[in-house]
Amino acid sequence: MAVDYTTQTTGGIGDAVLRKEDRKFVTGEGRYVDDLKLPGMLHAAFVRSSFGHARITSIDATAALALPGVHAVLTHATLPVETGVLSASNPGGDVRHPEQAILAKEFARYVGEPVAMVIADDRYLARDGADLVHVEYDPLPVVVDAEQALEPGAPLVHAEYDSNLVKTLEHVTDGFDDAMAKASKVIKLRVDNQRLTPSAMETRGCIGDWQEATGEVTLYTSTQVAHFVRTFVSIVCGTSEAKVRVVTPDVGGGFGAKLNTYREEFAVCAASHVVGRPVKWIEDRTEAGVATIHGRAQVQYYEAGVTDEGRIVALKFDAVQNNGAYNMLLTPSISHLTLFMVPGLYDIQDISIRIRQTFTNTTPTDAYRGAGRPEATHGIERLMDAIADDLGIDAVEIRRRNFIQPDQFPYSSATGLVYDSGEYEMNLDKALELSDYAGFAARRAESEANGKYRGIGLSTYVEVCGLAPSAVTAALGIGAPGWEHSTVRLHPTGKATVITGTSPHGQGHATSWSQITQTELGIPFEDVEVIHGDTAFQPYGLGTYGSRSLAVGGIALYRSLGKVREKARELAAHLLECSMDDLEWTGSSWQVKGSPDRAKTIQELAYAGWTSASLPEGLEPVLEATTFHDPPNFTFPSGTHVCEVEIDPDTGRVEVLNYTAVDDCGNVINPLIVDGQVHGGVIQGLGQALFEETVYSEDGQMLTPTLVEYLVPSAADVPPMTLARTVTPSPSNPLGVKGIGEAGTIGASAAIVNAAVDALSGLGVRHIEMPMQPARIWNVIQEATS
């Protein structure tokens, strides 16, 4: 069941309009990077380290070069680049940023690190060539576990540093020690937020095309952040940014994994420069398991100081974040987002946080759907249940007692954020009602009669979205702003082009942006074309990540539409020979107040603005406007998720029977799209709770590189869902929107684990780590019952 609405084929803000993107995808006419062919295009394959840590002693490409069809084998010594991969993240300053050469220089520090690149006529030959490149390695000691990496004497991932510590993030409130001392009880919990592989169904891929005569470089790449990539390509490849064009065709999912700039993107550009022809690389799935960033990988230690009534008066959070072998674009900032959200939606004013980030001999971690926030939510929501259990207070009641109350907004959190709005009990009450929480006991008894354990779990969350006010990103040590761009252009025919700096890859911006345009400017939905994905004709845009597109990019659009409407008003006043104050906006035309016969439609005004036959003094031709919108604050979506699980004691299988999600993402532009985001997000959270885990052996081998070992949920694994919404409009933007891209993932994992712990609570089980695969659960039951 979904929120009630009737779908329609056209509409404005709030309507469930069917997506205008769909037709090309259902007919097979989508254009993803791998679908593109350029004249003379060659293909690249990478030779990757098979060791977790090794010195590269020699690379012999003789046999590969002898293979007919192989054009070049490039290594660090021969790939023409100026620098390595750059990180834009330096929270708190002094973050260790070791060099990450585009092709490994002297050392390989994780399995899959690219060592050489083979360029050949087709992808089969490139792969054949890669198999013939002979690399000699001198293996070195390996460390993959983040906590072990911090122990004295641990193997050093980067020998130039005296430890594997990347950075320690700390935040302690003045009153913390006193508050903790006064607590009547301290409740402790360790939570392991396991490493995940993002697994967009389209792997990464790119084509570099370096034009010798002009020095122009075009990079086609599957990315969420084309403009970042462009800036960094110019720096890494040593060419003018003005000569670099990045084209983002259709992108088959990102989930944060494509919010980055990768070695291969630079390498195909540089390689194209060398061979004088376009060079394409498409990541194999098995390659993606090691070559594309991982997510999560954070071990947390909680200590909650509580009163007898279950109020949390002090909270200590000590975590170790596994950054992997290098820092990617935002790696050090991801656990910084965790830091912000440690208290969740609870009024906890005294807090002590330490997050130690470490290097290990593993693929780098970075943003994965939720990016630091699911880690915070999962931990605190597990902790709330542990506290409830310890004090003998109901899981719902413990949350009510600690919630930030509606009259406390805007709410200053202990970590320095200002929450915009929210009514957390409203979410909770609605979710309890929809899930028939009160009737659970009977359902549990029924399951018990069938020999199954049944549990119910909930998760209440708030997230920080709408990244981000630029002054804040600067203060957080992120070397990039947080604004977004839009241009609205009206054509003489009355149609509109919207150029957006956001970079959709499944989110349906063409549809939502058209709806906003229809409502704000009266141009019909079907007359709006939304354009994105090519830096050649777009002003700088920041892209799509952090549930920011609507809350920042949508507002940039809203403001451009307003500018066009005002310009149209000035023109209308001139043409209707009245003052601007005499005009009123009807939704699609400017008319003299009370005189419907004296009006100009927006289409008429678009034509008049273009012909410019008669313009008022000082007004420029053409109805067009551009906005760079820097948000004044983040947004703070919230929600409550409830689910029930049944556990089979014989097999250890956890089955999620039903799932209820109540989300407050502020005002909604398109409920159909919002539902879709929640569905997908929840199932990614379910994947983490039940199946997914990226595993390394102790010697650094990747044990889960493919979709055979790494278990992405299938249709057979997912429960029916009930979705509902509450609305507290964000006061930080004129549309009152908050963002929904990550909410599902943030809310889901804790609800499911809490349900499983509840199911087994009768056996004395108090905590279960993820993923709750059958073997783990079976062992938990055996231990609890033996």
Place this chain on the structure above:
Amino acid sequence: MTMGQTITVTVNGTVHTAEVEHRTLLVHFLREQLNMTGTHIGCDTSTCGCCTVHLDGDAVLSCSTLAVQCDGREVRTVEGLQAADGSLHPIQQAFHENHGLQCGFCTPGMMMAALGIIEQQPNATDDEIRAALEGNLCRCTGYQNIVASIRAAADQMARS
């Protein structure tokens, strides 16, 4: 080209005769040689179903089928779903109307698999659809609307 062979394959009703390597996979033959890029590649372990096409009426993984195995046979891909007048096939229409796709990458394979399910089990329940869809992964939709799309298409196709 090493070790080639000439094959004749009918794809969406059009006969193609082409030289292929013995090792050429059907999906690469379609995408690289015939430039029919609607069929996608999502894995290299026959796990994701993105590459699903129909071979002589059965849903198969084109990443695990050699082009030479298709000699003399009929292949149907996503490009062959639309009617000649451009109207969408009920399965395409259903995915659109039920928001059964987001990024669209899994969608061609998902629809081809769905058609196979509908043909074999026209009255499948939601649970049966979910079970039958196990070999097709989607990372965006959480499958809720995909299952709804397939049910809607099955109903529509049963009516017409």
